[in-house]
Structure formats: C-alpha cells, structure tokens
Amino acid sequence: MTPNQEGPVVSFDGVGKIYDDDGLRVTALRDVTLNIPRRRFAMIVGPSGSGKTTLLNLVGCIDTPTSGRLRVCGEDVGAMSDRELTDFRSKNIAFVFQNFNLLPVLTAYENVEYPLLLLGAAASERRQRTMQMLEAVGLADKRGHRPNQLSGGQKQRVAIARALVKGPAVVLADEPTANLDSHTGAEIIALMRQVQEQHDASFVFSTHDPQLMSHADDTFVIRDGALADRRVKEAE
C-alpha cells in the first residue's frame, strides 16, 4: 500500500456515520463532503455533540463510515479490514490526545520510540529519530522521566514528539490544549506549528480553543453532524 502523495490528505465524499446502540440509531455525521489539503493546520470546530470527534475518528481510521467514501492519503479506508486499517494507522497517522495518553510505564524516550517499534524500525534508526524528536520538543534532558514525573506541558510535548517521530502523513489532535493553561497552550501551539513546518506534516485539530483556532489554515465548521461552513486560507 503506497499512499498517494498528491491531492488532499483527507477526502470525505458524502460520508455518513450512524451508531446503532441496541437498536437505537444515532446519526453522528450526515453526507459530509470535504477535502483537507496537505501540509496544513486544519481545524474541525463546532459545538459539543456536533460530530467533530466522530469526524476526527474517521480521519484517524479508528472508526469507519457507514455510508459515503472516505479517502486518507488517497486510500479508500472504508474498504479496509481491521488489520489493514491498523497497519495503515501505524504508517500514516498519528494522534495527539487531550489527555496526552502517554503509556505510563514507559519513559519519555520509550514513549516516543514506541511508534517506531510498531513500524519495525532498526534500533539505530529508532535511537537517532527518537533523540532528534525529543530535542525538537526540548525534552532531551527529560528522556528518562516517566509521564508522572512530567508537567502537563511536558507530557504534551512528548505526545507531539511521539506523533511526529514516524513522519506521518497526518497528525490528528483532539483538543490538544484543553488540559493546559493558556501560557503552556500557546507554547504547545507554537511548537506544533514549528514541527508541522519542519516536518511538512498535515495537522487536523478538533478544538474549541480560540487561541488554537486563530492559527488555522483551514477551518471546517460542523453542526448537527453536517458540514455547516468552511473557511480556507489561501496557500502561500
């Protein structure tokens, strides 16, 4: 599977998502059609329960659409098996979570190294790229610390390093500044912008944070499960 390097990184074509919970059908997304360009800061915004997280889960290939066609990196992910989706995520997609979701039993270094292990990277390559990313987020000196020995901002920096270490096509960030104070949030946003530019990655955010939204290249407004508005900044 060789992902398409041209065209939008994510393409929704009439995508719908319906949850069936013991016969209770809930429509989370309806007929969403949108393209997220590559190498951009894209924001999915909207009120709580509007379907932002569902949309992000679909982009992250941890959920599948019930209708329509979803392409990520040019691949039709809706047709993939669970194993194919897992391998696809491993190679192309990274996550930055609101609660950081670092593995508590691993050190900062090991957390960053973990995605490379899943990819089967050689030890020397793992070492080099892990240290490179820790240095990029300014935490090389904290590499031996466990998550419980790090502050919230440091944890999110480790999470960003972990997300970018494998050079993913798209980084998904679900409310990445929600658990940080405004000063740390600003630092994290600046860091993400910096590494996005350095690594040519595409970032897709789900957020309520006006501070973060102000950095958006593209903004997609979701309301009641449908795309309500789209604001695209012209590429420089």
Next chain:
Amino acid sequence: MLLKIAFRNILRNGRRSLMTLLAIAVGGVSIVLFGEFVGFVRASLETNAVQNVGHLTIYRTGFFDYGAGNPAAFGIPDYGRVMKLVADDPAIAPALRVITPTVSLTGIVGNFEIDTSKTFLGTGYVPADRETMRRWDEHGVSSRRLLEDSGLRADDESRGVVGVGLARVLGLCGPLHILDCPARPDLSAAVASNAGAAPDVPIDADWAAPPASGAPRLDLLAATVSGAPNVMSFNVTRAEPQGARELDENFVVMNFTLAQKLLYGRGEPRATGLVLQLHRTEDVPRVRARLASLFADHHLDLEVRDFAEREPFYKQAVGMFGAIFLFISLIMGVIVLFTVVNTMGTSVVERTSEIGTARAMGLRRGGVRRMFVGEGAILGALGATVGVAIGQLVAVAFNRTGSTWTPPSAAAPVPLEVLTSHVGGLLAGIWLALVITATVAAVVPANRAARLNVVDALRHV
C-alpha cells in the same frame, strides 16, 4: 518492548501482582511438597517390593496363575543352567545385581509343645542373596532405616523368620519377646479331650528334639511333588510384622535348601522361581524383553513377572497416591487459573485507555493479546520459580525433622520424608504446568483486550 511493557505493568500494581504471585507460589509449594511426598511413597513402596521380591521373577509357565495349588509341580528343572544363561547374557549382565533361586510353598506349621498349628505361606531364600537384596536402595529411601538381618543363616538351614501374627498364634510371643501380645486363653481342657487322636505324621526322634540354638522351634509340614507329606524342623530367629493380618498370620521365610527339602524331599531339588534384582528399576522393561527372547531362543518353558505384578498393592497404592496428587494439582491449577484471570481481567479494565492508545498508534490486536498473555506468563514464571524454590527448601527442612509414620501395608512406623533428590523432572514439570496455567489463564482477558473497540477504549476513563 512488549516484554518490557508487560514486566513494568506487573510491577505497576505491586500489591495485586504480589498477591497473584503468592497464590501461584503457594500452589507451587503445595504441589511440590505433595508431589515429593508421593515420590517418596512410590520410592519406598518400590524399594520394599524390590528388596523382597526383586525386580523380575522367572517362573515355569503357569506357576504365577496356578502354582499355588501345587508349587512343586511347577518347579524349574536344572535351574542352575537357567541362572547361568541369564547371568552370562551380555545384554542382561551389566544391569543385573542379584539372581537367586527361590522356592514358594504352602503347608502347615505347628508348635506341638502347645498343640497348635496353622497353615503358612512360605518362601525359601539363599541367605547371602537375601541379605544383598535387602540392601538395594536405588532411591536412597532406606538410609535412615535400621536394617535388621534377614534372620536366615547360611550355616544353619533350619533358621528363619515368621510373621508376628503367626508367632502369636503359635504361642511364641514370650520366646520371641513380642510386645503387646494378648494373653493366650487356657485351652488345656479342650486339648486334653482330643489327646487320644494319633498324629497323622510319624514323629522321629531327630526333628522332635529341642533346638540346639535356643531359638523357638516349629515344625513345618508340606506336601512333596508326589503328594506325600514331608516334615522339617524350623527354628524361629525372629518375628517380622507384616502389613496385612492375613499375611502376618501366614508368613514364613526360610532357608532355600530347607524349602527345597520340604517341597521336593529326596527328589530332584528345583526352584519355583528365579529372582532377578537389577541395579536400576528403569532397566526392567529392557531386561524383561531380553529374557523373553532368550527363553524363546532356547525353547525354555518359562515366563517372567515383574514386582508390580507380584505385589499388586504396590500398583494400587501408587495409583491411589497418583490420583490424589492429580486431584490436588487440579485444585491448585484451578485456583491459579482464576487468580490470574481475575488479576489480568482487572488489569485490562484499568488499562483500557492505554490499549486504545496503543491500538490507535498501530498496535495490532495480536500485539495486545501477546502483551497480556506475556504478563500472565511472566507472573506464572515468577510465581512458579518462587513456589518451586520454597517448596524444595521446605521439603529439605522437613526431612530434617525426623518425623515418622505408618504407611499403608506397613506394620511399624517408618521415617516420614519427602523425596528431594532426583526430582528435577517433577520440579520442572510443576514449574512448567504453573507457567502454562498462568499463561492460559491470561488468554481470556487478553482476547477481551484485543477485541476492544479503539474508539470506545479511548473514551474509557
């Protein structure tokens, strides 16, 4: 890395892991101790049997099933040649410790001083061979036992041993210094009323004379091969308790030549069995097969029986203890299984969000499964190692307490020990079984973890 994560997760909830580890270890200690006790019982029973009847006995075909009715008729003619054939066989000789002729017979033993007689089951042994056989101790279980002499004398064929029960019946409690013998009822009046009855057997001056040795004397009566009664004097060296009352009241061990004379009279002396004692029990099947082929090659009408066939109690006791061991092991296994299932199940619930994170990053379901199964295996390996090590230490310490017990079929207390040497296979088996049980127990929660929906797992708080 998966192993590292698994190991650190075990240490993460130290108290829970410790309790699980202790449950596995306690199970291990119990199984090790009981397994080594069963091993000791088995080794003791085997040692007893092999000391008494050797590993293998060669009989004239049919003796084993029908010989009790007329043992003389099933005698092995020219048994010396058969013994030489066996002893000189290059495939058997290195494994052979003793080959000795025996005579089994039944008859009546009487103490005519008090007008008492009783049927007996007798066996005649070559005294020197009997002594050698009684020193066989492949498993080292007899080292703490005081070995009495066989009671047979090469220079006095009239001497032998009887069961304590037989000695009591024949009024030998006093002369043989047997303790706890109930007082003998006075039956002189009843005996006097029958005094007119003439003895069936002519009493000659020689065998009726008092024993020169000072040992209590009995008279043995048996039918010769021709059916004629034959009587011999028998001086009792001592009484030996037997486990079963029936055997205790019939048991007679005598000199081989005396038994031959009793059974064959002036006819050609034969042996009813040729007993083989080997250096090692594990050679029994090989030697037995070789004997069968040897007899077939030389057209000898002989068959071979092993000690388990001759002493059915050995098989029954070993089977019973084996069943109890299996039962206890199963109970321990179930306890370990449920403890590990519970521990791993709790761990899966607690780490649901981490599972979701790892899966989102690209860890396959199989990777999740391997991680939890690995944790179960590590817990099992740690618990089993601790359990087996402590079990072995407790076993060694227990053996130093000098405890005694009276095992089934035994008449007197013997040292109570557990087998602590040559138990590598048992310990390895127990260790492996515990690790496998813990690993298998982790499969169910591991599958549950692997099947978790990534989105639901990430939402889990």
